[in-house]
Amino acid sequence: MKKEIPILLGLITGILWYGEFFIAGMFQENQKLFFANGLKIAGVVGVAVGVYSVARQNYYKIKYNNERYYAVLRVTMIFLMIFLGVTSGTSSGTPFSSMFMNVYVPFQATVFSLLAFYIASAAYRSFKAKSIESAVLLIASIIVMLSKIPVGGEMWSQIPVIGEWIMDSPSSAGRRAIIFGGYLGSITMMIRIFFGLERSHLSE
Amino acid sequence: MNKILEKLKKIDRRIIYLLVFLSIIIPLLPGFDFLIFPVPPTKETKAIFNEVESLNEGDAVFIDWMFDPSSKAELLPMFEAFFKHCMKKKVKVFIYYATINGINLGKESVKKITASDEFSWCREGVDYINLEYIPINADIRIFNMDVDFKGTYKKEGKIFEGVETIRDLKYIFGLSGSAYHMTFIDMQIRFNYKFGIAVTAVMGPDFVPYLQTGQITGMSNGLRGAAEYERLVSDKYEKSYYGTATKGMSSLTFSHLVIFGFVIVGNIVYFLDKKKRG
Numbered sequence: 001m002k003k004e005i006p007i008l009l010g011l012i013t014g015i016l017w018y019g020e021f022f023i024a025g026m027f028q029e030n031q032k033l034f035f036a037n038g039l040k041i042a043g044v045v046g047v048a049v050g051v052y053s054v055a056r057q058n059y060y061k062i063k064y065n066n067e068r069y070y071a072v073l074r075v076t077m078i079f080l081m082i083f084l085g086v087t088s089g090t091s092s093g094t095p096f097s098s099m100f101m102n103v104y105v106p107f108q109a110t111v112f113s114l115l116a117f118y119i120a121s122a123a124y125r126s127f128k129a130k131s132i133e134s135a136v137l138l139i140a141s142i143i144v145m146l147s148k149i150p151v152g153g154e155m156w157s158q159i160p161v162i163g164e165w166i167m168d169s170p171s172s173a174g175r176r177a178i179i180f181g182g183y184l185g186s187i188t189m190m191i192r193i194f195f196g197l198e199r200s201h202l203s204e
Numbered sequence: 205m206n207k208i209l210e211k212l213k214k215i216d217r218r219i220i221y222l223l224v225f226l227s228i229i230i231p232l233l234p235g236f237d238f239l240i241f242p243v244p245p246t247k248e249t250k251a252i253f254n255e256v257e258s259l260n261e262g263d264a265v266f267i268d269w270m271f272d273p274s275s276k277a278e279l280l281p282m283f284e285a286f287f288k289h290c291m292k293k294k295v296k297v298f299i300y301y302a303t304i305n306g307i308n309l310g311k312e313s314v315k316k317i318t319a320s321d322e323f324s325w326c327r328e329g330v331d332y333i334n335l336e337y338i339p340i341n342a343d344i345r346i347f348n349m350d351v352d353f354k355g356t357y358k359k360e361g362k363i364f365e366g367v368e369t370i371r372d373l374k375y376i377f378g379l380s381g382s383a384y385h386m387t388f389i390d391m392q393i394r395f396n397y398k399f400g401i402a403v404t405a406v407m408g409p410d411f412v413p414y415l416q417t418g419q420i421t422g423m424s425n426g427l428r429g430a431a432e433y434e435r436l437v438s439d440k441y442e443k444s445y446y447g448t449a450t451k452g453m454s455s456l457t458f459s460h461l462v463i464f465g466f467v468i469v470g471n472i473v474y475f476l477d478k479k480k481r482g
Contacts, residue, residue, distance in 0.1 A: 033348060039344060044339065090307075105309060111274065112275070113277070120220050121220050121221070123467050124470045129471055149457040150244070151461065167409060167412055176413045
């Protein structure tokens with residue numbers, strides 16, 4: 001029954017929610033709120049499990065001297081933020097908010113900003129017209145790049161027009177094909193989960 | 205010539221990083237304001253602007269904030285310009301944070317705007333409200349909003365008067381650095397709401413097909429979209445609402461030109477090397 005009950009629950013709730021999309025009012029209103037409340041409880045428990053899991057992982061790293069100092073820093077910061085949030089709240093002006101705005105925000109923005117340098121380096125080394133297809137790709141990407149900056153329109157008035165056409169026509173045509181393929185794949189996966197053929201979500 | 209070619213082939217990537225760094229940082233330094241170029245708005249950004257312009261005083265707008273500090277450079281200026289525009293139009297703004305990492309960032313941003321003289325009249329709970337974060341999926345949340353909007357978010361305030369369900373929202377505006385808002389697009393056909401989106405530049409092409417089908421009424425694409433929106437609001441109200449997006453466009457322009465230069469030089473080196481090797 002350990003396997004059959006989750007599969008049965010998945011089938012019933014899947015059919016009910018699938019039907020709700022097409023038949024308005026299939027659910028009673030309080031049943032919809034029941035699912036939302038249940039998911040909120042599961043979410044809170046998930047956060048607790050996540051914190052425990054991270055703490056346990058880092059405990060073993062500290063114990064067996066595997067990147068010990070990073071593990072100590074990680075655990076310290078997690079519990080410091082929890083402590084600050086619980087004791088003084090998370091609203092503006094609190095120590096939690098100061099730590100978030102002055103430490104976390106600059107750090108995360110910086111990490112993402114590093115991509116710009118890698119892209120520039122990759123553009124120099126690998127963005128080459130080695131074949132006709134890559135030459136077409138190169139020209140299209142240069143036109144689109146120039147159409148996104150004001151200078152492109154100053155260089156030649158048609159650059160924004162051509163750039164927009166590239167985005168609206170060939171690019172969105174290819175994107176639409178990928179979206180169709182993706183959704184067909186997800187429908188297949190959904191049917192497999194409904195009928196219990198796919199059990200990866202049950203840790204099997 | 206061969207020596208130059210060999211040096212360019214094996215150029216130290218730190219030189220590339222340095223040039224990119226200088227192209228980004230120099231336009232942002234004081235005294236380089238002359239490098240700020242005007243940004244003509246595109247039809248996608250104008251569509252968002254026109255939607256907000258068509259709203260009446262007291263109409264409800266829902267902002268679905270789904271970005272964290274990593275996308276702050278591109279999306280925060282758009283949020284600020286959009287929020288200011290909504291406050292100028294005196295529409296009610298509901299701000300929901302779909303990511304925990306965005307809550308404090310959003311609240312600080314709103315606090316900074318409402319602390320200014322022009323928007324000091326804005327009151328939380330009456331003109332705008334922060335709906336915090338709840339750990340449920342977007343689709344379940346949308347279904348719940350159709351049942352009981354206020355009950356979904358468990359908040360109180362005069363702002364909820366007249367807003368019972370999702371159908372009372374005149375415009376939903378999503379800000380995201382990922383494909384999160386695909387759920388809103390999927391649900392749009394079921395609940396028939398007007399939905400606009402601000403995305404990072406890398407995600408923009410993913411949403412163009414939905415613009416063409418009308419599932420999204422407008423799209424702001426990255427930093428440029430935010431700069432366009434700042435310009436539209438500034439032109440409309442004849443006052444400068446230019447912020448970090450417009451200033452950042454000069455930085456973006458020069459970094460694009462530097463990368464463009466790298467691509468050209470890289471290809472010249474490639475073809476010369478190919479010719480040399482026969």
